[in-house]
Every structure is written in C-alpha cells, then in structure tokens.
Amino acid sequence: MFELKLLTAAGIPSALEKAEQYRRLNQPWAAESICWDIAALDPANQAALRTRLLAQTDQFGTDTGAARRAREALAKLNDPYERAYYAGLVCERLAKAGLEHRAPGARFAAYDELREAMEWYETAAAIRPAGDDDAILRWNTCARLLNQSPDIAPRGEEAVEPVIGE
Numbered sequence: 001m002f003e004l005k006l007l008t009a010a011g012i013p014s015a016l017e018k019a020e021q022y023r024r025l026n027q028p029w030a031a032e033s034i035c036w037d038i039a040a041l042d043p044a045n046q047a048a049l050r051t052r053l054l055a056q057t058d059q060f061g062t063d064t065g066a067a068r069r070a071r072e073a074l075a076k077l078n079d080p081y082e083r084a085y086y087a088g089l090v091c092e093r094l095a096k097a098g099l100e101h102r103a104p105g106a107r108f109a110a111y112d113e114l115r116e117a118m119e120w121y122e123t124a125a126a127i128r129p130a131g132d133d134d135a136i137l138r139w140n141t142c143a144r145l146l147n148q149s150p151d152i153a154p155r156g157e158e159a160v161e162p163v164i165g166e
Contacts, residue, residue, distance in 0.1 A: 007037050012045065019051045028058035032069075046082075049073050053086055061097035081127050085135050088120030092142055099152070108155040114142045115154075 007015055015034050022031035035052030038045050056063075056070035070090050077083045095113035098106040121142070124135035146152055 004037070004040070007041050009041060012038055012042060012048075016047055016051060019048070019055070023051070023055055023058060026058075028055040029063075031055035032059070044076070044078075046078060049076050050082070050086070053077075053090070057090060057093040060093050061100055067094060081124055081129065081132075084120050084124035084127070085138075088117040088124060088135065088138055091117035091120060092138065105155075107152050111146070111152050111154050114146055114152070118142045 015038055019031040019034040019038075022028070022034065032052055032055040035048045035055065038048040039052070042048070053070050053073040056066045056073065059066040060070075067090070074083060074086050074090060077086060091113045095110040095117065098113070099110045118139050121135040121139035125133075125139065128135055
C-alpha cells in the first residue's frame with residue numbers, strides 16, 4: 001500500500017481549480033480524488049464537498065458506489081439550501097443515469113427519482129438566497145422531461161392474471 005501525500009493549506013485553492021478542470025475534461029474520478037486530498041487536510045471544506053459531490057454524480061451509471069458517496073458528501077454540507085438543492089441534483093442525475101442504461105423498470109424508477117428531485121428543488125426554492133433561481137431552473141428541467149416523455153411514468157398497479165388450476 002502506498003501512503004498518500006498531504007496537500008498544504010496554501011495549495012487548497014489551486015487544487016480546487018484543478019478539480020473543476022478535471023470535471024470539465026470529463027475526468028470526474030480525478031476531480032473526486034483531488035477533493036479527497038483536500039478533505040484529508042480540511043474535511044469541512046464546503047467548496048471541496050460540493051465539487052466532490054458533483055464529480056460523484058458525474059460517475060452515476062459507471063461507478064456503482066458513486067451514489068452512496070454523493071449522499072455521504074451531501075450530508076456534510078452545512079447550508080440547508082445547498083443540502084436541499086444538491087439532494088435534488090443527486091436524484092435528478094440518478095434518474096438520468098438510470099434512463100441511459102435502459103434497465104428493466106428504469107422508467108418507473110426515473111419517475112420516482114425525478115419527482116423526489118422536484119420536491120427537493122421546491123424545498124430549496126423556498127429558502128434560496130435572493131437572486132438564486134437555480135432550484136427553479138432545475139425543477140423546470142425535471143418537469144419538462146416528464147411532460148415530454150410520457151413513457152417516464154409512475155409504476156401502476158400491475159394487472160395480474162389469475163392462475164386457473166386444473
């Protein structure tokens with residue numbers, strides 16, 4: 001096993017910039033790694049937690065542990081607005097990842113995730129800072145997706161044919 005090297009406190013701002021660059025380059029695993037390095041020195045660093053959470057959501061559909069790790073990061077956010085907003089984002093991105101994989105039942109699960117995302121966005125919108133309409137924009141995105149995709153629907157009562165014995 002290799003012992004990881006620690007960042008310096010002075011290196012954190014630059015490391016955060018690099019993490020954002022790696023997200024833009026579609027290398028979320030590298031961005032997440034940098035955020036873990038920041039957490040080793042400053043576990044409560046909110047900017048690193050947000051970036052880590054976003055990098056983890058970027059990995060939905062390719063990394064089975066990403067959703068669990070994203071929810072762990074979410075729980076560490078201090079601001080109630082951010083917790084609600086990012087909880088919505090986690091749900092929304094889980095829905096989209098599920099739809100991309102087209103697994104059986106994915107349309108029903110996506111509906112549930114999108115509706116939960118919308119509830120979180122409503123919570124966030126109610127406590128948002130002045131001028132921050134991000135939660136409203138995300139809510140509208142979910143609503144449009146549901147409105148334009150009638151195949152993404154709630155799970156209905158499945159009709160079960162009775163088995164007739166001989």
